[in-house]
Structure formats: C-alpha cells, structure tokens
Amino acid sequence: MATAQSTVYSVPNLLTYGRIAAIPAIVACLYSSQHVWLWVALVIFIAAAITDYLDGYLARAWSQQSSLGKMLDPIADKLLVGAVLIMLAANGTITGLALVPAIIILSREILVSGLREYLGQMNLSVPVSNLAKWKTAVQLVALGVLVTGPAGDALIPGTMLFGIGLLWLAALLTVWTGYDYVRAGIGHLVAADQA
Numbered sequence: 001m002a003t004a005q006s007t008v009y010s011v012p013n014l015l016t017y018g019r020i021a022a023i024p025a026i027v028a029c030l031y032s033s034q035h036v037w038l039w040v041a042l043v044i045f046i047a048a049a050i051t052d053y054l055d056g057y058l059a060r061a062w063s064q065q066s067s068l069g070k071m072l073d074p075i076a077d078k079l080l081v082g083a084v085l086i087m088l089a090a091n092g093t094i095t096g097l098a099l100v101p102a103i104i105i106l107s108r109e110i111l112v113s114g115l116r117e118y119l120g121q122m123n124l125s126v127p128v129s130n131l132a133k134w135k136t137a138v139q140l141v142a143l144g145v146l147v148t149g150p151a152g153d154a155l156i157p158g159t160m161l162f163g164i165g166l167l168w169l170a171a172l173l174t175v176w177t178g179y180d181y182v183r184a185g186i187g188h189l190v191a192a193d194q195a
Contacts (some may be wrong), residue, residue: 007066012059015051019076022048030087035151042147049140078109093149101171108178115185135173142166
C-alpha cells in the first residue's frame with residue numbers, strides 16, 4: 001500500500017510539480033524581447049507540455065494515481081496555459097482580434113474549473129472526452145508556435161500567422177468541449193435535484 005510520502009513524491013506528481021515550476025521560467029523568458037530567450041521559452045514550454053502527457057500516462061501505467069495528482073494536474077495545465085496567454089498578450093504577440101480566442105480559452109478554463117469544483121463537492125465528476133484531449137493538444141501546439149513570436153517569424157516567415165490560426169482552432173474546440181462539459185455537468189445537477 002502506498003504511503004502518503006510515496007504519493008507526494010511519486011514520479012507522476014514530480015512531473016506535475018515540474019510543470020508548475022516551469023511557469024515562472026517561461027514568463028521570465030517571454031518578458032524579454034531578445035530572440036534567444038524566446039527560443040529558451042519554447043524549449044521549457046515543450047518540456048512542460050510533455051509532462052502534461054507523461055504524468056497521467058505514468059500514473060496509470062505504474063498504478064500511481066493519487067488524489068493529489070488528480071487535483072494538481074488540471075491546475076498545472078490551467079496555470080501554464082493562462083500564464084502563457086497573458087504573457088503573449090503583454091509582449092504584443094497576441095493583439096487585436098487574436099485576443100478573442102485567448103479570452104475564450106481563459107474564460108472556458110475558469111468556467112470548467114468552477115463547475116468541476118462544484119460537482120466535486122457533490123461527489124460527481126464528468127470524464128474528459130477524447131475531443132477535450134485534442135483541444136488540449138491543439139492549444140499547446142498553438143501556444144508553442146506563438147511563444148517563439150518574432151523569433152519564429154524571423155526563422156520561418158508566417159509562423160505567427162500559423163500560430164494565430166491554431167489559436168482560433170483551439171478556441172473553437174474549447175467552445176465545443178466547454179459546451180459538452182457544461183451540458184453534462186448541468187445534467188448531473190438536475191438529476192441530483194430530482195433525486
């Protein structure tokens with residue numbers, strides 16, 4: 001039987017801690033306008049994004065799933081995405097109409113987090129759909145492309161335009177999966193009220 005100590009320091013949880021720890025480093029790199037720091041931000045972001053896949057996979061493969069991991073994993077994801085979106089807006093990579101998908105993504109994350117917290121208090125949960133996993137993948141690729149900003153555009157012209165296009169696609173998937181999640185959550189709430 002796993003002890004509380006071994007759960008806290010399990011490899012999947014250490015990967016999640018690493019993802020959270022990467023956020024200030026990415027933010028610091030994005031604060032700089034020097035191209036070299038944008039590439040460093042991309043490397044750190046890619047490493048953090050890989051842990052998003054690995055922590056859940058290893059937790060299941062090694063039977064190291066824990067309540068701490070289940071709580072921290074979505075929080076780490078939302079912190080990473082939210083911090084990067086805010087910094088991309090702050091450093092001028094995302095401007096004008098491109099702010100719309102960023103706001104949609106942030107709003108959905110807050111809405112789903114609130115709903116998930118409320119359902120958790122009622123011992124109810126809504127499983128993550130395959131489409132939601134694709135949404136996360138597209139979102140992370142879009143942000144990875146945009147993290148390079150002008151450095152990426154200097155290397156491959158059109159990189160930022162491609163990243164903005166992916167961000168809009170991620171926003172569409174975000175609305176779709178958010179609707180599915182809210183509909184399922186409200187269904188649980190209505191059923192609970194009628195019970």
